[in-house]
Amino acid sequence: MSPSEVQTLNQNRLHFYQLLARVYQHELSQSMIQQLVHVTFPKQTGSAEMDRGYGLLERYFVNHQIAAIEEDLACDYAKVFLAAGETKGNAAFPYESVYTSDEKLVMQQAWADVRAIYGLEKLALDTEMADIKEDHIAVELKFMAYLCEKNNLEAQQTFLKTHLLDWIVDFCEDIRKYSHTDFYRGIADLTVGFLKRDAALIETLQTAAQAPATSFTMANSDFDALIQQWQQHYHVFAPAFVNGRSNQHRPLVRFQEINQVSDIVYDRQSDFSAKEIYYPIMQTMFYFTEHEVKESRLKDDKDYLIFMHPCDINALRRTDTVFMKNGGLTDSYYKRLRDKVKIVMMECTQSCENCFCVSMNSNRSDHYDMAVRFDQHQMNVNVKDPSFLADFQAAQTSDFQPQFISENQATVTLPEINSREELDLAGHLDYWQTFNERCIGCGGCNTVCPTCTCFDTLDVTYDESGKQGERRRVWSSCMLDTFTQTAGGNRARKTPGDNMRFKTLHKVYDYKQRFGEENMCVGCGRCVMRCPKDISFSDTINGFTAAFAQAKQEQAVK
Amino acid sequence: MENIMLPEPHQILDVVKETQAEYTFRVAYDKPTQYNQFFQLSIPKVGEAPISVSGKGNGYLEFTMRKVGRLTEGVFGLDKGDTLFMRGPYGNSFPVADFEGKDLVVICGGTGMSPVKTVLTHFMDHPEISKSVHFIVGFKDINSVLFTDALKTFSEQPKFRTTYCLDNSEAPGFHKGFVTQYIKNVPFADFDDYNVAIVGPPMMMGFSAQECLKNGADPKKIWVSFERRMSCAVGKCGHCKINDTYVCLDGPVFNYTKAAHLFD
Numbered sequence: 001m002s003p004s005e006v007q008t009l010n011q012n013r014l015h016f017y018q019l020l021a022r023v024y025q026h027e028l029s030q031s032m033i034q035q036l037v038h039v040t041f042p043k044q045t046g047s048a049e050m051d052r053g054y055g056l057l058e059r060y061f062v063n064h065q066i067a068a069i070e071e072d073l074a075c076d077y078a079k080v081f082l083a084a085g086e087t088k089g090n091a092a093f094p095y096e097s098v099y100t101s102d103e104k105l106v107m108q109q110a111w112a113d114v115r116a117i118y119g120l121e122k123l124a125l126d127t128e129m130a131d132i133k134e135d136h137i138a139v140e141l142k143f144m145a146y147l148c149e150k151n152n153l154e155a156q157q158t159f160l161k162t163h164l165l166d167w168i169v170d171f172c173e174d175i176r177k178y179s180h181t182d183f184y185r186g187i188a189d190l191t192v193g194f195l196k197r198d199a200a201l202i203e204t205l206q207t208a209a210q211a212p213a214t215s216f217t218m219a220n221s222d223f224d225a226l227i228q229q230w231q232q233h234y235h236v237f238a239p240a241f242v243n244g245r246s247n248q249h250r251p252l253v254r255f256q257e258i259n260q261v262s263d264i265v266y267d268r269q270s271d272f273s274a275k276e277i278y279y280p281i282m283q284t285m286f287y288f289t290e291h292e293v294k295e296s297r298l299k300d301d302k303d304y305l306i307f308m309h310p311c312d313i314n315a316l317r318r319t320d321t322v323f324m325k326n327g328g329l330t331d332s333y334y335k336r337l338r339d340k341v342k343i344v345m346m347e348c349t350q351s352c353e354n355c356f357c358v359s360m361n362s363n364r365s366d367h368y369d370m371a372v373r374f375d376q377h378q379m380n381v382n383v384k385d386p387s388f389l390a391d392f393q394a395a396q397t398s399d400f401q402p403q404f405i406s407e408n409q410a411t412v413t414l415p416e417i418n419s420r421e422e423l424d425l426a427g428h429l430d431y432w433q434t435f436n437e438r439c440i441g442c443g444g445c446n447t448v449c450p451t452c453t454c455f456d457t458l459d460v461t462y463d464e465s466g467k468q469g470e471r472r473r474v475w476s477s478c479m480l481d482t483f484t485q486t487a488g489g490n491r492a493r494k495t496p497g498d499n500m501r502f503k504t505l506h507k508v509y510d511y512k513q514r515f516g517e518e519n520m521c522v523g524c525g526r527c528v529m530r531c532p533k534d535i536s537f538s539d540t541i542n543g544f545t546a547a548f549a550q551a552k553q554e555q556a557v558k
Numbered sequence: 559m560e561n562i563m564l565p566e567p568h569q570i571l572d573v574v575k576e577t578q579a580e581y582t583f584r585v586a587y588d589k590p591t592q593y594n595q596f597f598q599l600s601i602p603k604v605g606e607a608p609i610s611v612s613g614k615g616n617g618y619l620e621f622t623m624r625k626v627g628r629l630t631e632g633v634f635g636l637d638k639g640d641t642l643f644m645r646g647p648y649g650n651s652f653p654v655a656d657f658e659g660k661d662l663v664v665i666c667g668g669t670g671m672s673p674v675k676t677v678l679t680h681f682m683d684h685p686e687i688s689k690s691v692h693f694i695v696g697f698k699d700i701n702s703v704l705f706t707d708a709l710k711t712f713s714e715q716p717k718f719r720t721t722y723c724l725d726n727s728e729a730p731g732f733h734k735g736f737v738t739q740y741i742k743n744v745p746f747a748d749f750d751d752y753n754v755a756i757v758g759p760p761m762m763m764g765f766s767a768q769e770c771l772k773n774g775a776d777p778k779k780i781w782v783s784f785e786r787r788m789s790c791a792v793g794k795c796g797h798c799k800i801n802d803t804y805v806c807l808d809g810p811v812f813n814y815t816k817a818a819h820l821f822d
Contacts, residue, residue: 285563285564286563286564288643290641291641293564293565293567293643295561295564322793322796323794326793326804327792327793327804327806327807329793329794330559330560331562331563331794332560332561332563333561333563335559420819423801423819424819424821427801427821428821453794453796454797455790455794455795455796456605456789457789457790457795458604458605459600459602459603459604459605461602461603466603466635467602471605471606473795476789476795476797483787484786484787484797485787486785486786487624488624488759490760492786492787492822493822498822502822509802510801510802511802513801513802514802
């Protein structure tokens with residue numbers, strides 16, 4: 001619960017105690033009745049007793065003429081609480097000591113106890129309460145409202161348990177017995193239900209209050225100091241400007257080690273993904289001599305703290321699946337870096353022009369260790385990994401919760417492939433071959449994709465004999481014309497169109513078909529920016545879906 | 559943790575020249591392997607490639623490689639006594655137990671004979687569990703013919719019906735033409751129960767399967783084995799993926815009812 005949520009909750013509780021107190025203190029006034037007849041009572045409060053109580057109130061006001069209500073309720077009030085007209089003098093006397101003393105008398109031990117409690121708070125009865133005693137239900141409820149205002153949860157819990165809840169169930173049972181109106185019967189249910197629920201709520205609030213704050217606001221300069229502190233144990237990575245220009249002639253943004261907030265480019269999509277940090281473009285797997293192999297080691301022990309947008313965090317789950325789940329086999333080169341990754345989620349303040357993350361359902365993520373929002377001069381931080389909380393001890397607490405975008409300029413409609421036969425149809429559309437003239441097979445799309453995992457291995461030898469050297473692995477690309485080429489020269493897929501079809505189906509069908517849950521593509525839009533031939537992947541998906549739907553229709557006509 | 563990409567050294571026990579371009583390497587190995595499984599072999603100066611087991615015996619495995627392209631060229635510098643790095647075995651195998659007691663049809667082309675050679679040897683060594691073996695193999699020309707000794711021995715087995723052919727030439731013991739031309743001689747109608755195993759280049763496998771179907775074969779009884787480029791053989795490098803299938807993890811052997819739906 002955020003601090004503002006707690007505050008709202010407390011206000012609501014306070015008002016409810018005041019309202020109940022007023023209902024018990026006197027007969028209802030005409031103005032209260034005027035208000036109540038227009039209230040729409042809640043239906044599902046989570047408490048069966050409260051639901052029943054509200055139901056009775058609603059029934060009462062529906063079934064009674066407004067002019068007759070005041071007198072009807074006044075009569076019932078006098079009968080139920082003051083024993084008016086009761087020959088035996090039986091009623092629901094609204095005093096704690098009546099219900100807790102053996103002799104069923106007013107002004108007994110309970111009365112003395114609550115007076116002492118009020119005394120500690122230097123409270124005494126108002127003049128308007130001169131006709132009642134301190135253990136009257138209205139006074140006790142008012143005292144709860146007072147404690148709510150003081151935000152003293154412990155005192156609230158104690159008073160509720162040792163006093164109100166000690167007698168209120170029996171008292172309300174009596175109300176039901178002596179009242180002839182749905183109104184006071186409803187109030188009885190509402191009172192019991194509310195007090196029981198409130199006791200549970202106070203416990204929740206106490207737990208929440210004990211839990212340390214997890215959201216903070218701090219000046220950029222203070223956050224810079226934190227980055228420097230983290231650098232002792234982490235390589236701190238974030239998207240930052242590097243030399244070079246993108247296809248759109250903008251400065252390139254790539255994940256780099258950064259030193260301060262101002263290094264971070266957070267308000268546009270980076271040209272390259274965060275993938276290269278935990279899955280390097282090239283890495284040495286092992287060193288070999290004639291008779292031995294020796295596994296490579298990482299260059300240092302530092303972990304990786306990476307500032308990422310939700311799309312890249314969602315992409316991480318896809319690469320995890322391929323490297324750590326497919327075939328039930330774990331790739332140790334991936335895992336050894338992946339285990340070091342801590343995530344700082346950067347909130348997206350607006351959709352970038354090529355993103356279609358909402359269509360791919362990857363615009364949100366709660367998988368982060370910290371989340372940040374960049375304001376001009378300050379950082380808003382939400383901390384999930386408790387090991388980072390100590391870093392924010394001096395920071396000002398806040399209500400910050402990261403928000404997510406819910407709309408992109410670009411949207412895609414995914415194909416509905418429902419059978420093997422439909423997949424055959426989807427895979428053999430003429431549509432794919434239209435890419436033969438456009439795609440040059442450069443593989444740039446795969447390079448910038450945060451979910452592409454394919455690689456080649458290659459040996460680098462140190463001498464002419466070839467018996468000493470190292471095996472490396474290097475990112476590969478399914479768009480390269482040699483991707484499926486075997487030693488004999490045979491290529492399983494032969495045209496750029498074949499490759500485009502393979503990639504597209506992999507990203508929006510095959511992966512999901514194999515692993516369930518989600519499609520591989522996260523809609524980050526980087527491949528759209530990267531393609532030197534302006535082939536947009538979102539357009540490709542939409543074109544495919546349209547061509548496929550048309551082919552399905554034509555087949556149905558046949 | 560375990561590193562599934564790390565190869566182990568194995569000693570080369572012998573190198574046999576099969577043809578001008580093909581050699582069989584006998585490598586010390588004493589763990590069990592299934593029919594048609596493959597290993598990732600480290601080729602000096604180049605990298606790794608998936609190579610099927612073409613023969614096995616007590617304490618050794620055999621791999622037959624053609625000197626094609628960059629990939630397998632490096633291995634030809636190796637000799638008896640040298641070390642070959644490899645990891646495996648990988649992949650599934652032909653359901654050989656299910657082949658027993660039935661008629662078997664084996665159709666292969668060129669080096670595609672490697673992976674099924676151990677299956678053929680199995681039924682040759684155990685004629686009591688075989689009804690018949692119809693073996694059709696095609697090579698490009700007489701100089702490309704592999705496993706000459708094995709071919710001769712197979713042809714002498716009473717339960718074997720062998721057809722050997724060369725794409726465009728004739729030679730003693732060899733017909734002229736493609737394997738697909740000779741599938742019509744297989745008496746599918748006379749078989750009580752049978753299986754068909756097809757291994758070779760993609761085109762050859764596709765046409766052979768079609769020809770079998772044309773001659774009355776049941777698609778459920780046809781098995782094909784895919785040869786794909788692989789850099790890892792453990793479902794990570796992505797090269798062998800077809801649709802939602804990874805050949806290294808789910809294959810290389812597929813029943814034709816599934817294989818027919820896989821498309822490149």
